[in-house]
Amino acid sequence: MITPATQPRICVVGSSNVDLISYVPRLPRPGETLRGSRFRLEYGGKGANQAVMAAKLGGQVAMVAKVGHDAFGKNMLANFHTCGVDTQFVLSTSQAFSGVASIAVGPDGENSITVVAGANDLLTEADIEAARAVIGGAQILICQLEVPLKTTLAALALARNLNVRTIVNPAPAQPDLPEKLYALSNIVCPNETETELLTGQAVETMEQAERAARILLKRGAGAVVLTLGSRGSLLVTAEETIHVPVAPVDPVDTTGAGDAFVGSLAYFLAADLTIMEAMRRANAIAAMSVQSPGTQSSFPAAADLPPSLLQGCACATHGSFSIQ
Numbered sequence: 001m002i003t004p005a006t007q008p009r010i011c012v013v014g015s016s017n018v019d020l021i022s023y024v025p026r027l028p029r030p031g032e033t034l035r036g037s038r039f040r041l042e043y044g045g046k047g048a049n050q051a052v053m054a055a056k057l058g059g060q061v062a063m064v065a066k067v068g069h070d071a072f073g074k075n076m077l078a079n080f081h082t083c084g085v086d087t088q089f090v091l092s093t094s095q096a097f098s099g100v101a102s103i104a105v106g107p108d109g110e111n112s113i114t115v116v117a118g119a120n121d122l123l124t125e126a127d128i129e130a131a132r133a134v135i136g137g138a139q140i141l142i143c144q145l146e147v148p149l150k151t152t153l154a155a156l157a158l159a160r161n162l163n164v165r166t167i168v169n170p171a172p173a174q175p176d177l178p179e180k181l182y183a184l185s186n187i188v189c190p191n192e193t194e195t196e197l198l199t200g201q202a203v204e205t206m207e208q209a210e211r212a213a214r215i216l217l218k219r220g221a222g223a224v225v226l227t228l229g230s231r232g233s234l235l236v237t238a239e240e241t242i243h244v245p246v247a248p249v250d251p252v253d254t255t256g257a258g259d260a261f262v263g264s265l266a267y268f269l270a271a272d273l274t275i276m277e278a279m280r281r282a283n284a285i286a287a288m289s290v291q292s293p294g295t296q297s298s299f300p301a302a303a304d305l306p307p308s309l310l311q312g313c314a315c316a317t318h319g320s321f322s323i324q
């Protein structure tokens with residue numbers, strides 16, 4: 001078991017939302033009103049989810065984010081505290097409402113999400129500079145695309161200057177991302193849909209997935225870890241392509257599963273596991289998360305995991321993983 005002195009250190013720069021989740025018989029069509037069967041109010045946001053996942057596994061996690069000066073913002077801060085995430089740089093603004101996401105989940109667990117970024121859009125480059133010490137103190141920085149792109153780029157550039165490794169989850173995906181974003185990413189970690197959007201290539205077969213990942217490598221990513229849902233994940237580097245499968249499960253709600261994967265991947269890499277082993281364990285944790293409803297509440301904590309998933313997580317001081 002990991003002791004506090006050897007906790008993997010992770011910093012997340014990204015979004016924090018409140019998720020309004022409706023369970024529906026099928027995803028609605030344009031113009032249609034559907035009657036849902038259940039509702040959940042959850043803490044979400046891709047950044048916050050990844051931070052909470054890493055903290056639930058035992059990581060020492062700092063979050064850099066912006067929430068509104070409102071009830072949702074206050075509750076999000078309290079949730080970070082409960083989950084053991086450092087909130088020194090979870091800033092609050094009265095210029096916008098907290099971020100919210102309206103989520104519809106169908107019977108097969110698939111979802112459709114609308115995000116209103118609100119305060120997330122007000123996280124600035126100056127906020128990143130102010131958080132220099134927590135970014136520099138981490139072994140791994142995780143970013144996504146739910147805060148302004150220039151803020152994400154500033155965080156990645158700072159991490160590169162401070163010798164901190166980076167994982168970028170390019171979600172929600174946007175075409176025409178600057179090459180600089182890839183060049184500053186040690187690992188780019190998109191899902192299939194995001195990869196299609198980023199590359200303009202179909203990602204149905206493994207061969208197509210590898211081909212699309214190689215486009216992202218060419219743009220400058222150090223490595224690509226593509227998440228493939230029920231097929232597990234795929235590592236593509238300049239030297240190799242390795243498929244890491246996952247045992248099949250019956251999903252009830254896939255909301256945040258990608259975030260469970262990214263947060264776990266960061267934790268295991270900061271704990272000095274090999275990338276293959278980190279992917280195998282992150283696959284298993286994401287698969288556990290889809291078997292329960294909700295976002296962060298569906299993420300397993302260290303105590304819920306079979307000991308084999310936490311074995312050997314010895315954390316090195318510099319946390320260098322082999323992907324450059």
Ligand code: RIB
Binds near residue numbers: 015115255256295
């Ligand atoms: O990845 C899932 C997340 O996307 C949700 O928690 C929602 O808030 C959106 O950010």
